[in-house]
Amino acid sequence: MPPDRGTSTASQIDPAYRARYRRIMRFSASALAQTWWFELVLPRFGLRRLAARSRTKRVQRIARRFYVLAADLGGLMIKVGQFLSSRLDILPPEITKELEGLQDEVEPELFESIRRQAEGELGMPLEQAYASFEQIPIAAASLGQAHRARLTAGIAADVGFENVVVKVQRPGIEKIVEVDLAALRRVARWLSHVKLVSNRADAPALVEEFAATSLEEIDYLHEAASAERFAEDFASDARIGAPVIVWDRSALRVLTLSDVTAIKISDVAGLSAAGIDPAEVAQELARSTFQQIFVAGFFHADPHPGNIFITPGRPGTDEDWRLTYVDFGMMGEISDSLRSGLRDFILAAVGRDGRALVASLERLGVLLKTADTNELERAMTALFDRFGGMGVAELQTVDPRELEKFARGFGETIRALPFQLPENFLLLVRSISLISGVTSALNKDFNMWDAVDPFARTVLSSTSGNALRGIGQQAVTYANTLARLPRRLDELATRLDRGQVAVRAPEVDRRLRSIERSVSRLASALVFATLLIAGVLQRPTDETLGWVLMAASTLPLLHVLVTARRR
Template sequence: MAIYHPHPADLRRRFWTTSLYLASTLVEIWWWEVVLPYRFRLGFLNRNAVERRQGWAKEYRDFALRMGGVWIKLGQFFSSRADVLPPDITAILADLQDEVQPVPWFAIEEQIIRELQARPEQVFADFDKTAKAAASLGQVHFARLHTGEEVAVKVQRPGIRAIIEVDLRALRGAINTLKNISFIRRRVKLDALYEEFAATLRLELDYVAEARHAEQFAENFKDDPHVDLPRPYWPLTTVRILTLERILGIKINEYEALERAGISRAEVAEKMFSVYLKQVFEDGFFHADPHPGNLFIRPRGESGRRVNRSFDLVFIDFGMVGHISERSRALMRRMVIATVQRDYAELIRLSKELGFLLPEADNRALIAALETLFDRYYGMSMAELTSIDYAEVEQLIQQFRDIIYDFPFQIPQDFIFLGRTLGILSGIATGLDPQFSPLGGLEPFARRLIGAEAVGAIGEAAREASELAVLLVALPRRLDRLLRRIEDGDLAEEAVQPALDRLEGIEGAFNRLTDTIMLIGFSAGWYFTREEEGRISYSMIAGAAWMIWRQLKGRR
């Protein structure tokens, strides 16, 4: 991509070049992957499918490197999907993480002068004119401030805003074509997907917003000493220039370098997974572009240590972020608990409430499918899952052909970027540790959630009990005033009985609430002592059973 200040004629040419490439590629994929094998039953023609798909990957890589802009970002996403794409495909697309050509120095220097109103040598004590990293929207140069601090300066590519708008127009054309396919239109709100993608991409072009994102992440992880986030230098930051603290590290997919440094790849995968669990389920604010070029590992401790060396996880590039509402996070936390507890009915109910399943989906068929899948594959590593025999997959397809035919799944708009992020993370984790199991990583997190919910329930019950206690403390005075008014003739006797009935109801409610608090306490006590103290655990079970019996007796 060698356009620095694109002319309108260049932009028109780019639009038609991109649109024709997308149209021809979609038609070719549709013909070979759908029409021939499924419409004409000519699957035997797919004997060269591997070579053909590799050819598509090479064509797309060359196209993206030539055109830049949006297309590099899409290629980086697919290059990180080692969990669903074969290694020979991801290896071809991996070039998009490193081979983006930087803009020449003269264009970068002009951009700095326009934004900072000064030449680089006036603002910085030292500025490396060679780009250390080049991406689709900008490139990074290392520099040193006059105060001696080492910084990384991210400079936006000149003319990239006009290029992005042209690419988005071409992408809109491709989406309008895909909307004609009822199967896709029914399950993905393509217009909403496009609007959210476009809005996020435009936000990435605002480096002031990116600096604020970096500060927000730093605040969220201030209590985790093993997560590093560079701080921005605001006097040297504008919409098109971002100056951040310089933090060096090993790229997360440089496996040999990690091993030479004594870093456990499995521990890196676990740390990355736990950090994202916090971002998604607790903060509701997550780094939505975690491709390997944006994640680094910084070794700690003695440089001579070669086994199980501690490390920090370093994030850079905070342009693309995602948000999750508190309601969605609460439902997702319950889904984690239901997954670990294998509560299939609850999983399906929550999936419908979140919008992952169509309302008319057959619950019984889905429960049967989940039972089979969990029994066979729960706890498997990604390596084991990807090595499942094709005959077994065909058997599953036959067994659940009704569900597959109906395909009652959809992608809610709020989860589009979360799905993309989890897809990339799954690929990175698999590359780091083929034995990594996402469900295995969820179990300790789910136990913590269960404990937190139990404590929360006790706290809520205690709050209600305190409110009732305040009311009951005031009851004697109020009752005394009520009786005096009856004696003085100020209140008819028939008007008193409903009030007394209400008082009895309040007393009964208080008794039931007290029993409920004790039941929750016994249940929580059993949960936390079930593995360590046998007799204490049995006592907790007995106490919970007694409380249940009291409540059932009280309802008779």
Template sequence: MGQYQPAQLKQYNPEAIASYFRYRPWEIWGRLVRIIWCFAGFILGLKWDEWQNKIEQHKEKRAIQLRELLTRLGPTFIKVGQALSTRPDLIRKDFLEELVKLQDQLPPFDNNLAYHIIETELERSIWDVFSELSPKPVAAASLGQVYRGRLRSGEEVAVKVQRPNLRPVMMRDLYLMRWAASWLSPWLPLNLGHDLTLIVDEFGTKLFEEIDYINEGRNAEKFAGNFRDDLQVKVPSIYWHYTTTHVLTLEWINGFKLTDTTKIREVGLDPEAIIQIGVTSGLQQLLEHGFFHADPHPGNLFAVPDGRMAYIDFGMMDQLEESTKENLVDALVHLVNKDYTDLAEDFVKLGFLTSDTNIAPIVPALEAVLGNAIGKNVKDFNFRTITDEFSELMYEYPFRVPAKFALIIRSLVTQEGIALSLNPEFKIVEVAYPYVARRLLTGESPGLRRRLLNVLFKNGKFQWQRLENLIAIARTDSNFDVLPTAKLGLQFMLSEEGKFLRRQLVLALTEDDRLHTEEVQSLWNLVKDDLPANRLLDVAIALLTDFSKESVAAILPKDQPLAASKN
């Protein structure tokens, strides 16, 4: 590989890493011996429990041992543990519960070394850039540590400094993991759907993205752009003149961790209102923007005194395709409506089941597990319970968790965990489903409009009760206004795209040889208070102005053409 050095590799490249270490085995022997020694002791402990029939008695002890072992092995293995904490298809439930607690808090590295890294990276003296810089880090994690400072120009900033030699250390660990995966994969009873080395590669790619602070800065700006019109979400600005791959300078956020309810209340804020912002913005990331924060733990979310919620740390992000966003909406709607056959098909589309899977035996299993987890009332839904129950299915049926969804699950479980710590009665669906119902009813895209039709029609019949339920649930969302929604609905029906819906509504109104006036009256009673006469008149005038002759002609019988207009 010539003059190639590990620290020069900017992106994860398994071939380049393997080529480097293949001719330098002495650089990995010591590390390999330590890893084998640590895991051998742990595996022997598991086997001893098996021989002594004490698996149940010692399972909590072994889970704690695993968490502590990963912490001792350093940053790469801490990140592995965090990733595994969202993989019920790979890890036992008792281990999962312990790995969720895995924190990447480590002692800070030497302060003089951190200052030296800042000066080397920025190519100038500390005091040429900063008028103030904290003598010690205000936070230290597995990948770096943070200082509080002030630029010469007066702005208060956070300065993030990466741990020295982090990239070479991670490259060495990833090389060993990939080597182990290549020969362990055939022997492990794991339902991966693909080679274990591909999982290591996915992990390595994400890890390299996370330790590139220029990439993190770009992520922050993209995230801020998505929420530029949202007055409830705060994202720190990036100071690019003082940012490199290993040093990130960004706006200091004066706020309180979401778990610090005492301070939040002291400044006159309601913790539950802040949590609602967090859950709603999390849903927007997944279902609207498709670009989501994959690590929203309490240290990365802050309540700002002006009532906003701030996000920090944009190293771990991911992007969803449009089809995936729409399939997620499908899955949530089918889950809440208890359409388990459709839900099983959603799992195929999302990659949890392969396309050749026979879903027939899976449907009753989904109904038994998820129906029990949701309960009789939609408000009883708890995402943590769903993931715990779902993990039981992983060993009985050919489910696998795609890497992208491991991050989504981690994000949702973490946010719900924060909310539950503040309010044990918090139900994520009380926020999530009104949001989804509002998006379906407003039909912002052709895909969402198609999904609304799928909700409202089942086996060719119009589901009056579902429409009523959707409107009732959507009205619990403070952002939902029934009148603009009604206007959008009428515009859709008068369009070429709405031809099917017009025909189906006529059939629905006259279904079973009777006029369904009771259902229409019930819907009217639900929304009439939101439709005062003056607003109805305004909308009617607007609609008449908006629609062209062609739009109106589309719903008139063919033998009743519009009169020719006079010029």
């Protein structure tokens, strides 16, 4: 990985922020050392089961320690925790669950600091920039905070409104982000040299994805452009709204936009009091989400309840209520390649073709290059062969023990593979997950996936005639096993040429494992003898160290005894 792409290295960090950097590195080093000991060292001495028994509690403790660290440091570390809590593709649920509750709510900055920041960005005193500016913020997050204000008469006449919300970046947050990213990049370089991790995830790439998103979040001009693009995409949709940007009072670290505060979407009682049916809101929210994803290809990636208001229609008019989105710092985009990959994935699932489904995952960038796709292909084929095409009613007739056994084996195969979702794919999953939770709260009987059907069809038909011809060809392929034979023979020949065909000989495997155990026992015996002799020799000069070495020698001795007995 190249040097930190312009971000400070450890030696270049400002002394004022060095303590923060060291604290992050101490936590990371401690967590890595603990993981290294339990996941790599102990299994080498035959104590894999001991390490496995304590794994859940151990990773939960590490996650809780990080929670405390992030809440205390604030800044980008809270965003790191929120980012990690969504990485179900690479982290165990024990970690993601512990980090779920990490809220981006911190103590507000002193108003004088906010004043200096805003005036420096706008190039004028606050009293000149706004007719009024409330000192107490309506929201305070790790990267910035928001205040209500009123525009001066001249600007209000130009834009057509006077009540605004002003977002001001926390003073010094850019430096904090720089320090935090320097620490994260160094940790990622450490992880890239650990095969246990590098085979499972591309840590440097994950950090760069996170860095790109974070740097966009502290660029308020980028957020303003995203808000305007979103508004343009839905200009003809009366049900969807967004705040208006006041460009004359916006800059890199200050963003002024129309005050669209209304009924919070999760306020069911408030909606009912305004005569708005929560179930109808759920339906429109789902429609809006899939409209963004499948039609506009540009979607709000952080649609939690605090970022969506329900704006009632004006009294005495035919205007109906609408969904009003705010905070466009985190947006996702459906590229042509992602759209094409989703289409291929849907086709493979419909055709129950395990090989094609794995290939679509590779094109989507979901699988790392180190993935053994043969195992996944076999698992998917088995899934399609046994349960493909079954409806919910049919699945209920299957023996629960069979379902449990199949699910356990299938889950182990999936977890063993190096999945890593690309940034936009992750944002897509995050967005749908958040919206699913909101719609369920509004209407417990709402089925999110019923709403996706008409929009998913647009993905399948997005390439018009070519896609239809492709579907026809694949339908023939799926229906005729004989038609697939030449392709399989060709793939087999290709794998033979590349040396990718694995031949399994159980007897040879057994003998190799026996030899490997013998070598392992011999190594443990040598370590035992070395520690024991070193301890005996050290005792006359340093009794404490001598006893420590002698005590440590029992660990490799235990490995020799356990493995010999097992043999």
